[in-house]
Amino acid sequence: MAALYTVSVFILLLFCGLTLDYGMLEFARGKMQNAADAAAVAEELYFERSSSSPTGSDPGKGVASQYGFTDGSNNTTVSYLANNLINSDQGGAYAGQYDGLQIQISQTMPTMFMKLANIPSVTVTVNSVAAIPACAYFLGLKGWASPTVSLNKGGNKGEVYLPCSAYIGGGASLDGSVDWWQAWQTYLSGTSSGTTTNGGRWKSGATYNSTTRADPLSSYISAPTVGACNHTNFSSGNLSGSATSVTLSPGVYCGSVSGSTVTPGLTLLNDTVSVSPGLYIITGGINWERATMTQTGASGTGVTFYFTNVSGHSTSFGGVLITDLSNITLSASTGGTFGSSVSGSGGALAGVLFYLDRGWVHTNAQDFNFNSASGTTNGVWYLPDTGITFLNGSDNCSTMCGIVTDNMSLTNWELSWSSQNFADLPGGNPFRLQGVLVQ
Numbered sequence: 511m512a513a514l515y516t517v518s519v520f521i522l523l524l525f526c527g528l529t530l531d532y533g534m535l536e537f538a539r540g541k542m543q544n545a546a547d548a549a550a551v552a553e554e555l556y557f558e559r560s561s562s563s564p565t566g567s568d569p570g571k572g573v574a575s576q577y578g579f580t581d582g583s584n585n586t587t588v589s590y591l592a593n594n595l596i597n598s599d600q601g602g603a604y605a606g607q608y609d610g611l612q613i614q615i616s617q618t619m620p621t622m623f624m625k626l627a628n629i630p631s632v633t634v635t636v637n638s639v640a641a642i643p644a645c646a647y648f649l650g651l652k653g654w655a656s657p658t659v660s661l662n663k664g665g666n667k668g669e670v671y672l673p674c675s676a677y678i679g680g681g682a683s684l685d686g687s688v689d690w691w692q693a694w695q696t697y698l699s700g701t702s703s704g705t706t707t708n709g710g711r712w713k714s715g716a717t718y719n720s721t722t723r724a725d726p727l728s729s730y731i732s733a734p735t736v737g738a739c740n741h742t743n744f745s746s747g748n749l750s751g752s753a754t755s756v757t758l759s760p761g762v763y764c765g766s767v768s769g770s771t772v773t774p775g776l777t778l779l780n781d782t783v784s785v786s787p788g789l790y791i792i793t794g795g796i797n798w799e800r801a802t803m804t805q806t807g808a809s810g811t812g813v814t815f816y817f818t819n820v821s822g823h824s825t826s827f828g829g830v831l832i833t834d835l836s837n838i839t840l841s842a843s844t845g846g847t848f849g850s851s852v853s854g855s856g857g858a859l860a861g862v863l864f865y866l867d868r869g870w871v872h873t874n875a876q877d878f879n880f881n882s883a884s885g886t887t888n889g890v891w892y893l894p895d896t897g898i899t900f901l902n903g904s905d906n907c908s909t910m911c912g913i914v915t916d917n918m919s920l921t922n923w924e925l926s927w928s929s930q931n932f933a934d935l936p937g938g939n940p941f942r943l944q945g946v947l948v949q
Contacts, residue, residue, distance in 0.1 A: 535619065539634050542615050545577030546638035547947055549588065550613040554640035554946050557611060558674070558939065559931045570613055585618040604948060608714045609642045609675040609695040641948045642694060643941045645912040645930050646672050647726055650679030650699070654875035655897055655917035657681035657704065661689040664902070664922030671926045673911055674941075677723050684710025699723075725894040727914055730940050731862060734816055736791050739764035745777040749800060757784040757806075760813075765794015765820045765828055772820065772828040778803075785840065787811035789859065794820045795828025795877075803838045803885075810934065812843035812889065814859045818867040825871040830864075835883035842889025842910055844934035861910045861935045863889025870895035876919055880905070890940065891915065900925060909934075912941060 553570030571581050574588045581588035590613065604610030616635040650658035658680035661668035667688040676693040681704030684691060689710035696712075697720035698705060705716070740761030747754045756778070765775035775792040780800045787807035792815060805813060820826045832838070842863040859865065864887075866878065876897035883903045890912040891898070897917035904924040911927035932939040 534622075535632055535634060538617070538619060539636060541577065542579060542617065542634060542636045543638065545574045545579045546613045546615045546636050548577060549574040549615075550611060550638040550640035551946055553590070553613060554611055554642055557642050559929065559933055574613070574615060579615050579617065587614075587616045589614050589616075604639055604641065607695050607717070609644070610639050610948065611642065612637055612639045639948050640946045642674060643939065643946070644677050644697070644726075645674035645941050646676035646693065647723065647914045648676070648678045648680075648918055649723070649725065649894060649914070649916050651722075651724075652872070652895070652916050654872060655919065657683045657706075658917045659683070660919045661685065661691060661710065662919070662921040663688045666922045667924070668920045668922065669924045669926070670920065671924075671928075673927050673929045677720065679722060681705050684708055684712065686710060697723075725868075725914060727890075727892060727940055728868070728894070731859065731865070731892065733818075733865075733867065734789060734791060734859070736793070736818060736821070737762055741775070742766065743773050743777075744775065745779070747779040747781040747801070749779050751780065753780050753782055755782045755784070757786065758790070759786050760788025760790055762791045763793070765792070765826075767794070767820050767823045767826045772823075772826045774828055775820075785813055787813060787843065789813075790815045792817050793828075794826065796830055796832070798832045798835065800834040800836075802836050803840065805840050810844045812841045812863075814842060814862050814865060814889075816859075816865045816867075819869075819871070827867065827870055827873075827877070829873060830866070830878040831881070832879065832883055833881040835885065838883060838885030838887065840885070840887050840889070844910075845936070860937070861890055861912075861932060861940060862892055863887055863910075864891045864893065866893035866896060868895055872896045875917060878915075 549570040552573040556569050571588050579586050579588060614635065614637050616633055618631050618633045620631050621629055648658050658678050659682040661670065661684045663686040669690040670692065672693040674693065675695040678696060678698045681700050683706045685708055687709035692713040695715050695717060697717045699720050699722045700718065702718045742764045743766055744763050746756040763775035766773045772794050774795045774797045777797045778801050783801055783803040785803060785805045790813060795817065817830060840863060842861050844860060876899040878893050878896060878898040880899065881901040886906045888907050888909045890910060893915045895916060898915050900920040900923040902922045907927040908929055909931045911930055930939065
């Protein structure tokens with residue numbers, strides 16, 4: 511009986527010890543998971559702002575160390591599970607996708623009572639995945655253009671480089687081997703049969719049959735109130751004479767309607783244009799041709815161009831024509847000094863460069879035309895109810911890069927956007943509408 515009692519006590523103590531070991535390991539696992547989650551979010555922010563691959567000095571490992579898990583110390587490994595373009599998680603819903611970033615923490619921990627069962631240590635491993643938000647949306651909800659995105663070499667090339675993932679609400683087409691599409695991950699609402707690469711270079715992953723997405727900024731941006739006209743049918747310069755200089759000031763530039771003809775609110779022809787910081791409300795569209803356009807103002811100040819219909823003519827929006835510009839240099843504001851409020855930020859259209867009325871009544875599939883021009887435009891292009899044409903030129907963006915449009919046609923054009931970087935905006939990244947942790 512005594513022997514049985516001794517064995518029973520030993521077994522009971524062993525089970526108690528194993529339970530204690532297990533509890534300690536689970537407690538450690540919880541701490542590790544918190545560290546991995548924080549590290550993944552930190553690394554996601556780094557990616558979003560720099561578009562660069564991580565190194566040992568990047569914030570993810572630094573944040574994990576602040577939580578007590580330092581790579582290479584105390585039997586701990588903090589690692590990124592890498593793919594080709596950026597780090598991508600290797601398992602779960604985001605496996606193999608370039609816009610899912612995975613942090614893994616492993617630590618070998620000594621046991622107390624498990625040693626009696628010849629288990630002197632246990633390695634605990636946790637994973638966390640953060641998603642990098644898309645910054646390019648080609649909604650395709652109006653059915654005005656098929657495919658939704660079209661890259662046409664036009665005798666040279668059609669190239670798109672995006673610092674984020676992209677959503678295409680329908681098919682895409684690349685018409686030749688010189689065309690190039692690069693996004694971290696491209697989500698398409700249609701099937702693969704609706705996309706034709708035709709020898710073009712479709713870099714990174716494509717996910718088909720993606721959930722249809724609505725305008726991601728519909729509840730974020732408020733349209734400004736159109737007040738009294740400061741100018742009516744403003745026009746400067748002419749195409750046959752010498753170049754003239756003109757300085758634009760913020761205000762309301764009103765177009766007009768005569769019969770079926772819409773006269774733009776702002777016409778600039780063969781001008782050297784200085785653009786003062788502020789909000790420009792334009793009715794009836796614009797015609798900017800053969801001009802050089804440079805922004806003025808202190809660092810952080812910028813411009814927003816808001817386009818809407820002519821007062822009293824609900825369907826007369828005109829069009830946006832920017833053509834033969836030798837240079838256009840414009841940036842949106844990073845502060846909150848003009849326009850209407852941006853929900854949740856206290857700012858004012860911060861980060862938005864071009865904004866076309868959400869109720870736009872289209873004339874063509876693409877009523878925003880950027881032709882034979884070259885430029886640097888930092889800020890979000892927001893035209894959810896019409897499309898955009900890029901023809902014979904290039905555009906670069908290095909900060910606050912993003913676009914929301916119905917469709918896009920790009921011919922002999924290089925669209926090169928290098929970074930999202932919304933760090934200077936009062937409300938942060940307008941495209942981060944939900945938490946970034948995904949698994």
